[in-house]
Amino acid sequence: MSVHDHVIIIGGSIGGMMTAACLSKYFKRITIIESDDVLNETLHKSTPDQIFDYHCRLANTTSIGRSGVGQIYQIHVLHSEGFNILHDLFPSLKDKLLNEYNIRLYSLKNDGKFVINGNLLKQNLIKDIEWLGIDRFTLEIAMRNELCLQFGNQIEWICNARVVELIADQSAYVAHGAKYRLKDSSSSSLDIYGDFIIDCTGHKTSSTKWLKESLNLIVPIVQMHFGCVYVTFVDERFKTGDSSLDSKPVYFPNANVPDNNTGCYISQVRTIKSTDENSLGILSTIAVNCVNAEYSPNDSYENLLDWVKEHLDRDFYVILKSTKLCSPLVPHRQAIDDRKYVESLGGAMCAFNPQIGQVMTHACRHARELRKVFDEHQHPLKDISYIFNQRASKINEECWLASTTNDWKTPTLKVIKTDTNGNIQIYQQTGDMNSIQYPRPKIPFIIKFLQWHNYWFLRCTSKSEKLSAEFLLVVNQNCGLFILMKPITFFQVCKTTLIHYLRLSRY
Template sequence: MATAAYLSKHFKRITIIESDDVLNDTFIESTPAELLNYHCRLESPTSIGRSGVSQIYQIHILAGEGFKILKELFPELADKLITQYGVRGNFIVDCTGRNTSSLRWLKENLNLIVPTVQLHFGCGYVTFIGERFKTEDPLLDAIHLFGNNCNSPDKNTGRYINPIRTIKTDDENSLGVLSIIGVVGVNSEYPPNDSYEDLLEWAKEHTPSECYTILKSTKPCNSLIPYRRIFDDRKYVELLGEKWPQSYILLGDAMCKFNSRYAQGMTHAFRHARELGKIFDEHCHKLEDISYIFNRPASTISEEYWIGSTTNDWKTPRLKLITTDKTGEIRTYQRGGDSNPTKDLEPRVPLMIKFLQCYNYWFIRCAAKSGSLSTDLVHVVSQDCNPLILMKPTTLLKVCYMALIHQFRLSNN
């Protein structure tokens, strides 16, 4: 929809081909509050006809920059975006998300192989909506927003609590808040979803005690919704240059999908859409050249997110890496010693990723003591500026200095 909004100035007609029935009455006629009601009690995405977005019930946070783009495109976030069109087209945007079949289509129909890299880091979410009740600790009851990421290899689980609405209730023990709660495990350490009791048992072992206490005093309102189909998948479309088909592009998750830990996927797709809009706004390109032109800046955007979100995934103890090169040769690498029955080669961590893993570690320690560095970090997290600001020369010096001093002290002890 964001892509269509950017391109609407340049085409008389934009056709969105959507496999889900997004024009169904529930969607069109419900108020936002009614949609939230559905969200709070439904069991699966198919219930409101959104099986095409299987991640829909997982916890989603829209970063600041993504929200800015959305507001710029739809100042009133109006309802009047939808009109009925017939199907025809001379520029095709594949934004069918994480399960795109474009690669298969390109190979079968144009004999075109797109080089790819996939990192399978055994990630699984369980998400549900729950009503919070008082614990015996008023300080805990005052915490409504809670987030704690995985940090492999030592900490392979994370959890998030986000309030989504207040409710009226006569129960004086209720906090009067419904929250969306997600727990996540990587390295195939999946949280269970068979029963809330089992999830609590798991949480007792895998989450900090304050989070366990909150979960223990939460009543789930819907079922526990698992999601285990997460892996990083980068399609290097830019490497195909002018071999790439004319007037056809991949956008958003269809081009690159990655760990959702930093809440980046929607903003990544919006930025692709904005980039495409900019290229059309320049009014100097032939329609048939736009796909190659777009692939370059779009890949730069994807690379920024890719590096940011995969740096940590490379640390997963049982990481599986699958690469496909330009000739179509597929190689599988697997880390994990005895648990690697196929005896695939161990994946080799790129030097730049090793550097970033080390840099991030020391940057966080520096930022904890510096207002300006933590402000820079907040800007990067809300994605309204380039992550490279975390490496400007003065910062780089501070971080390296801290790492070296630490190293020096260790070697003196």
């Protein structure tokens, strides 16, 4: 096994920590440069209850170390495949989360309820899928503690620091290190050198700017702005009088824009002890989301309830009416689809429509894919970033298609493309008389096909345990998107479509 000296990881959140764990056996030293003070005493020594209390009170994010992650309090999901990768790297973490943090691990076969476009997925799945119910704030802290416990002598953290540029050899197109500046210091930047550099700073990465400045490389980018807005809060669940709704995570995503622009999600994150006999003993993270710039209110819970009653499924209103609000209503209005077509660097390549919940699992899959490249023991270090990006692009494309198919139908969609020469072209679906008129984007054929297929496939899931299970396996990234298009499945979708148009059924 070839062991290299030093790897520099820029960003110490989920992706950065997973990458550090994956590369621990291939580098003697690992340096994580993180913009926030994530090792401060408040976070590092807080009990699980104190951590969640910080979350619910939205305590000053600067004082608790996550001011750099604006969406830290929004709803997050670690899909089944992401949980599998996490458990593989941190075998003892699952028991700690269950026993010390009281997080929820539940079965989608027995405990979940998915309603998409009015179609209730069959509950009696042919295959069970485990889902980790946890808020991102707690997950990051638990992961960081476990990472320090397992690899503390190998990993150096440089916190409260921001990378400002790469140290690069332009003639060889190679980055040898990075310049970073400490937040609480007015001194000049510091240099750090490594054998391998990985950017894990998320969708707001500066790597595209660094590449242009240091190596004169321009990364093609596609951004899709579809007016996505979230309002997230933490609540205590109480009995509704309907046992089919109590104690279950419930999902009503908006998957049929523009006919249905609203959605809602309930993810159980903690079990608690309560003296109230009507309490379910569950804390949940709840999110209401809209697209097409249709904003739900976040000024008061009463106004939000009135809006939910008018715009969302009755079941969701019944649940929200029977809950106790435990945190402020937190809006998030910056969600976009962002694809960086990277060929020669390791970095953050995609940001997705958050209602698909792919991001954390996507980062886990990238980290695992990088480890697989090193596991082959046959590639020179200088070639690994290129090989990794070629393989990671397949993961990106799969998740990109799943995330953007519905977004292409948004009437207010704006698409911004940057080509390899740095030229920017803007497209927009529609515009009013007072706005700049941009040309309409050309929808790719594969997107048109998926829009048709997904609509009728979801009709089929309400009557098929097998198709419901396959759909949830794709959602959880256990399987690729195209498992939903096997010949027998495609035939069933076509049959359903034909029956509908021939008016042979209410379907």
